Amino acid sequence: MKVLAVDIGGTALKIAETTHEGIIISSYEEPTEAKKGGTYIIDKVCRLIKGYKGYDCIGISTAGQVDSRAGTIIFANANIPDYTGMKVKAIISECFGVPVAVENDVNAAALGEAFYGAGKNEKDFLCLTYGTGIGGAIVIDRRIYKGHGGLAGEFGHILLHPEGKNCGCGQKGCYEQYASVTALVSEAKRIDSEYNNGRIIFEQLHKGNMDIKKVVDAWIDEVMIGLASLTHIFNPKCFILGGGVLEEEYIVKQINRKFSCYIMPSYRGVIIEKAKLGNKAGVLGATYIACQELKGSC
Numbered sequence: 001m002k003v004l005a006v007d008i009g010g011t012a013l014k015i016a017e018t019t020h021e022g023i024i025i026s027s028y029e030e031p032t033e034a035k036k037g038g039t040y041i042i043d044k045v046c047r048l049i050k051g052y053k054g055y056d057c058i059g060i061s062t063a064g065q066v067d068s069r070a071g072t073i074i075f076a077n078a079n080i081p082d083y084t085g086m087k088v089k090a091i092i093s094e095c096f097g098v099p100v101a102v103e104n105d106v107n108a109a110a111l112g113e114a115f116y117g118a119g120k121n122e123k124d125f126l127c128l129t130y131g132t133g134i135g136g137a138i139v140i141d142r143r144i145y146k147g148h149g150g151l152a153g154e155f156g157h158i159l160l161h162p163e164g165k166n167c168g169c170g171q172k173g174c175y176e177q178y179a180s181v182t183a184l185v186s187e188a189k190r191i192d193s194e195y196n197n198g199r200i201i202f203e204q205l206h207k208g209n210m211d212i213k214k215v216v217d218a219w220i221d222e223v224m225i226g227l228a229s230l231t232h233i234f235n236p237k238c239f240i241l242g243g244g245v246l247e248e249e250y251i252v253k254q255i256n257r258k259f260s261c262y263i264m265p266s267y268r269g270v271i272i273e274k275a276k277l278g279n280k281a282g283v284l285g286a287t288y289i290a291c292q293e294l295k296g297s298c
């Protein structure tokens with residue numbers, strides 16, 4: 001079975017021809033140009049899809065909150081203007097006449113990891129992605145748990161520091177204000193304004209910069225505080241942590257070394273590992289949902 005998998009991220013738009021076994025036959029990427037808005041992006045997706053033939057279904061992983069049953073965008077923030085309310089599934093399936101499935105990008109990445117990556121042998125796990133913010137997904141019995149309104153898993157907005165830093169969601173003290181890569185960078189910049197991205201920060205760490213080590217270790221503590229809360233809520237067997245910064249071995253090593261200090265003894269033994277698929281997780285998650293949609297439509 002051949003799938004066309006599209007991953008609409010805030011920065012990059014990826015399109016890949018894949019198989020139901022998760023093999024990527026070809027892939028292409030160009031800037032999303034998100035600021036130009038939802039209509040522009042969907043027009044661009046349609047233009048790109050027209051360049052392909054011989055696929056059985058289309059899967060779309062996209063930024064924004066998604067009603068995956070209807071295939072619409074429930075809400076997208078100002079990073080993608082005019083995307084809220086977009087009927088992505090209806091537009092694409094009408095244009096191309098094949099089954100189309102749409103999912104939020106973090107959920108899609110979790111499904112990619114669940115079926116083709118780090119979660120391949122796990123039934124239940126939690127996925128967290130650390131970047132500009134923090135995304136989350138809950139996988140129970142190899143399905144995404146969506147919650148009443150389809151929005152479960154917004155781990156970035158669990159409140160951990162009441163009266164703390166303002167968050168874009170309108171609250172104060174959300175997890176992502178302390179444990180996202182954005183938060184790490186803003187703390188590092190207090191030492192030197194040149195420490196303005198994760199790569200430079202970890203270069204400094206490896207060079208033995210003790211000021212940066214303090215900042216990184218304090219940030220890892222914040223990461224662990226969130227994971228500890230989630231451990232006590234879900235009692236998961238496994239966490240899969242994603243985001244470019246997790247490529248740094250130091251982070252997962254430190255978490256595995258210190259995590260037991262943050263949780264009750266009876267919860268110990270939780271496995272913490274890195275996502276395996278990197279930036280392919282989105283298109284492989286899109287592949288999985290497209291195959292499910294195709295099965296459902298037969």
Ligand SMILES: [Zn+2]
Nearest residue numbers: 157167169174
């Ligand atoms: Zn928030």
